[in-house]
Amino acid sequence: MNCAECKELLVAGLEGLLDDTQKQAVKEHLKTCEACRAELKGLQTLRERLVGNGKALAQSSVEDDVMNRIIREQSARLKSAAQAGMGLRIRRLIMRNPMAKIAAAAIVIVACAIGMMFWTGTESIALAQVLARVEQIQAYVYKTKMTTEDSMTGTTKIESTVFVSNDYGMRIDQIGTHSQDGRETPIQLRTYVLPQKKIVVTINLADKQYGRMTFDDATLENAQTKNRDPREIVKMMLGHQYRELGPSVIDGRKVQGFETTDPGFMSGAFKSIRGTLWVDVETWLPVRSETEMEVGEGIRASAVDYDYQWDAPIDASTFEPEIPAGFTADRMDGMQMSFSERGFIEALRVVVEFTGHYPKAVDSDGLRQLSMEIAEAMTTSDRPAAQQWREEIKQLKDAGGSKEAAIQAGQERMMKLMALNMFTMILSQQQKDPVYRGDVVTPNDIELPLMRWKLSDNQYRVIFGDLHAETVDADALAKLEAALPK
Amino acid sequence: MTETDKYYVERCLDGHPDDFRHLVRRYQPLLLAHLAGKLGRRDRAEEAAQEALVRAYFKMDKLKKPGSFLAWLLGIADNVAKEQQRAEQIRRKRESVRAFCEETPQPELSQDYALEAAIAALPEAYRTVILLRYYGGLSCSGIAEKLDTPLGTVTKTLSRAYALLRDSLHGQTVNEVQA
Numbered sequence: 001m002n003c004a005e006c007k008e009l010l011v012a013g014l015e016g017l018l019d020d021t022q023k024q025a026v027k028e029h030l031k032t033c034e035a036c037r038a039e040l041k042g043l044q045t046l047r048e049r050l051v052g053n054g055k056a057l058a059q060s061s062v063e064d065d066v067m068n069r070i071i072r073e074q075s076a077r078l079k080s081a082a083q084a085g086m087g088l089r090i091r092r093l094i095m096r097n098p099m100a101k102i103a104a105a106a107i108v109i110v111a112c113a114i115g116m117m118f119w120t121g122t123e124s125i126a127l128a129q130v131l132a133r134v135e136q137i138q139a140y141v142y143k144t145k146m147t148t149e150d151s152m153t154g155t156t157k158i159e160s161t162v163f164v165s166n167d168y169g170m171r172i173d174q175i176g177t178h179s180q181d182g183r184e185t186p187i188q189l190r191t192y193v194l195p196q197k198k199i200v201v202t203i204n205l206a207d208k209q210y211g212r213m214t215f216d217d218a219t220l221e222n223a224q225t226k227n228r229d230p231r232e233i234v235k236m237m238l239g240h241q242y243r244e245l246g247p248s249v250i251d252g253r254k255v256q257g258f259e260t261t262d263p264g265f266m267s268g269a270f271k272s273i274r275g276t277l278w279v280d281v282e283t284w285l286p287v288r289s290e291t292e293m294e295v296g297e298g299i300r301a302s303a304v305d306y307d308y309q310w311d312a313p314i315d316a317s318t319f320e321p322e323i324p325a326g327f328t329a330d331r332m333d334g335m336q337m338s339f340s341e342r343g344f345i346e347a348l349r350v351v352v353e354f355t356g357h358y359p360k361a362v363d364s365d366g367l368r369q370l371s372m373e374i375a376e377a378m379t380t381s382d383r384p385a386a387q388q389w390r391e392e393i394k395q396l397k398d399a400g401g402s403k404e405a406a407i408q409a410g411q412e413r414m415m416k417l418m419a420l421n422m423f424t425m426i427l428s429q430q431q432k433d434p435v436y437r438g439d440v441v442t443p444n445d446i447e448l449p450l451m452r453w454k455l456s457d458n459q460y461r462v463i464f465g466d467l468h469a470e471t472v473d474a475d476a477l478a479k480l481e482a483a484l485p486k
Numbered sequence: 487m488t489e490t491d492k493y494y495v496e497r498c499l500d501g502h503p504d505d506f507r508h509l510v511r512r513y514q515p516l517l518l519a520h521l522a523g524k525l526g527r528r529d530r531a532e533e534a535a536q537e538a539l540v541r542a543y544f545k546m547d548k549l550k551k552p553g554s555f556l557a558w559l560l561g562i563a564d565n566v567a568k569e570q571q572r573a574e575q576i577r578r579k580r581e582s583v584r585a586f587c588e589e590t591p592q593p594e595l596s597q598d599y600a601l602e603a604a605i606a607a608l609p610e611a612y613r614t615v616i617l618l619r620y621y622g623g624l625s626c627s628g629i630a631e632k633l634d635t636p637l638g639t640v641t642k643t644l645s646r647a648y649a650l651l652r653d654s655l656h657g658q659t660v661n662e663v664q665a
Contacts, residue, residue, distance in 0.1 A: 011645035015626050017637070043648055046655070050620040053598045057515035057522075057621060062532055066510050066539045070503055073540065 001029040006036050013040075014047055137285075139165040139314040143307040151298035154180025158187060168319035169194040192321045200337075201321040202330075209330040210323045216338045245276070250288050254281045285310050339426060343419035344451070345467050350416050353385035354378065358438035358450065362420040370417060427453045440485045441465045449480045495552035498543065506543050513556060516621035517563055520613075523606025524567045526599055534570050538563035556622075604654040612647035615640060 006029045012018055013026055030037050144160045158176035170193040178185045188205035198217075203210045245257030255278040273293040280287050289305045338346070351359055351370065354377040359370045378389050427434040434453040441450040445465030452462045460477045463469045472480070489508070497505035517538065522531035542559050549558050605616055618624045618632065626644065630637040 008645065011648050012641045015641065015644070017626060017641055042652060046648060046652055049598060049601055050616070053519065053601055054515055054620040054623075056598075057518040058623075060514065060518060060528075060532060062514050062518070062535050062539065063507060063510045066536050066543075067504075067507055069536065069540050070506060070543050073544065074503060 001025045003029075003033060003036055006030070006033070007039055010036075010040050010043055014043060137310050138167070139163075139312060141309045141312045141314065142305050144303055144305050146301065146303040148299065148301040154178055156187070163314055163318055165314050165319065168314075168316060169196065171319055190321075192319060194319060194321075201323075203321065203323060203327070204330065205324075207330075208324075208327045210327050211330045211333040211335075213333075214336045216336060216340060216342070247281070248278065250278055253287060255279060255287050256281050283310070337419075339419050339422040341423070341461070341463070341469060343416070344423040345463060345469070347416045347419040348450075348463075348467060350374075350385075351420075352443050354381060354383060354389075356383065357442060359420065360439045362424050362436050362438065367417060367421045370420075374417070437484060443467075447480070448484060449477070452477060452481075490553070491555040492552040495546060495549060495555055498546055503543070506539075509555065510539055513559060513622065515623075516556075516617045517559065519602055519605060519621040520560060520617060521563055521567055522599065523602035523604070524564075525570060526603065530570060530574075534563065534566045538566045541566070600655060601651075604651050607654060608647060608650055611643060612650060615643045616647050616651070619644065 006026055009018060009022055009026050013023065018026065030040065141161065141163050144158075144162060146156075146158050146160070148156045150156075156176065156178045158174045160172050160174045162173075163171040172189075172191045172193075174187060174189040174191070176187045178187055186206045190203040190205065192199075192201040194201070198215055200213045200215070201210065202213075245259050248255050248257055257276060257278050259274070259276045261272075261274045273291065275292075276290045277286055278288045279285065286308055287306075288308075290303070292300070292302045294300055337343070348358060351357075351374065354374045359366055377383065377386050380386075424434050424436060432453040432455075434451065435449075436451045437448075438450060441448045443465060448465045449462045450465050450467075452460050455461050455471065458474050459471055460474065461469060461471050462477065462480065491509065491512075494505050494509050498509075514535065517535045518531050521534045521538075522528060525531050525534060538559065542555075542562050545562070549555065605613055608616065614633070615629060618629045619626065624632065626640050627637055630640045633640070
């Protein structure tokens with residue numbers, strides 16, 4: 001054995017990994033080689049150092065500290081996770097409930113009318129012709145494909161058939177899926193909006209449930225103007241910018257395109273929006289419309305409306321909701337919706353009761369934040385409303401109700417919040433110039449205007465910080481608004 | 487203590503936080519050696535080890551292969567060490583002004599800082615074997631099994647690691663003498 005061979009085996013020797021023959025050979029070599037003996041000594045010293053240091057570090061007791069920290073942080077995290085989970089679940093319920101669906105459907109309807117929005121703010125004779133043409137339409141049917149991607153609640157894909165009739169109202173048949181974390185839930189909804197009967201009926205074919213909600217007259221009046229008079233829609237679109245996309249061909253038909261990315265378009269309800277409309281150059285009726293919008297932080301939606309059948313013969317029975325046997329009423333059944341001044345004030349009252357302040361904004365993103373904030377207040381706040389809410393939940397539990405039932409009990413309160421968004425949207429669609437100042441006005445500001453909108457040229461309706469409402473003239477409003485903190 | 491890492495990781499994920507204790511016990515010396523080499527001070531290393539273990543516990547669901555717990559833990563520890571070093575730099579800059587008039591207490595050196603620093607400077611393959619053998623309590627055949635390599639490779643790596651460590655430690659001594 002030479003030195004190189006020996007050195008190669010020394011560490012293995014220290015580790016006791018040599019067989020007898022190897023051991024013997026190394027031993028023989030070491031007897032005669034001083035250099036290798038020195039090498040072995042050096043290795044032994046290092047090994048002792050390593051073993052000693054390893055033992056010393058094993059003495060250190062990180063263990064208890066780590067375990068204590070884990071237990072402490074675990075309970076803190078569980079608490080906040082429970083809160084976050086609650087917020088999430090409540091939001092999911094909002095998203096799942098029929099009214100939210102209707103709101104979403106309404107967005108699609110408005111999106112369909114995008115073309116009409118272009119008709120204004122232009123001298124184009126062609127577009128005026130489109131308006132004139134659509135005004136003659138009594139009933140039509142079209143299809144919509146809509147995708148909503150929400151970073152928190154997952155992706156929803158829905159295909160709808162929409163029936164619109166000037167005489168009866170609107171029916172939306174939706175079929176699709178909601179997917180989150182690899183799980184898919186089928187969606188199958190049929191929604192009837194029946195203005196004459198002052199009712200919205202939702203039949204959830206997937207869950208075998210139905211809900212019938214009524215609307216107060218004020219809301220209905222607004223909704224009627226909003227959904228049924230194309231001239232109102234034209235007015236609301238006044239001033240929005242669009243550009244012509246030029247000629248193209250869709251389904252063998254010659255079309256002309258228009259596009260807008262005006263953020264004020266659709267009442268500024270969305271963070272960003274892009275709408276495209278294709279109109280048949282011969283009939284001057286819309287053929288296809290595409291909308292992409294950023295609804296809020298982390299939520300994107302896109303919709304395509306196509307397959308329009310203008311002046312389609314629609315039978316009255318299409319608008320008669322039939323609730324299949326064995327379906328049960330959902331929690332929203334029998335509720336009255338109020339997207340009017342009254343509903344708006346009620347919603348603000350709920351917010352203040354739980355949070356002590358007004359929401360900073362009442363757009364859809366603001367509403368989303370708000371539902372989270374309230375959900376958190378429901379579980380943690382010391383305010384009487386929150387305590388009362390928890391007491392209510394406790395009673396529900398004691399009476400044998402499930403957790404889910406308890407959360408559903410909060411739904412009605414949450415539903416009220418939708419009025420904040422819907423009422424403001426309706427006002428701005430009607431060009432009533434609503435201005436909401438929850439960012440600076442507090443519940444103590446009896447004389448400051450929290451919200452105002454136009455009634456007529458010289459008349460404004462004002463909701464003050466203490467939630468009383470007055471009608472004032474333009475001069476008085478100017479004075480009130482001058483008092484707002486900068 | 488005889489169960490695999492995978493077993494304990496899965497127990498923790500199944501909602502038995504107390505089983506994390508076994509993993510802490512198993513890797514505490516190794517983690518400390520790893521960190522002490524980087525941070526140079528016993529108290530800092532302990533602090534960082536604690537932080538790394540706590541983070542690991544709460545991020546456990548992100549661990550893709552429960553069997554590679556150690557490599558993953560060391561990755562977390564590296565991040566913690568980097569953060570600490572950055573914080574330390576900032577603190578030192580702030581204190582450098584004050585230091586003129588105050589006598590700074592000598593930081594407590596860890597058990598064998600020279601050795602730990604030398605280990606920290608080893609290329610990863612060698613460092614892993616040294617850490618597992620002398621701080622992780624594994625035998626050479628245990629390491630071979632854990633790393634899924636032949637025993638011969640482990641002994642060769644270990645032998646090479648010894649040589650590198652001796653060079654490095656010798657270099658340190660020379661530098662100290664020269665300084």
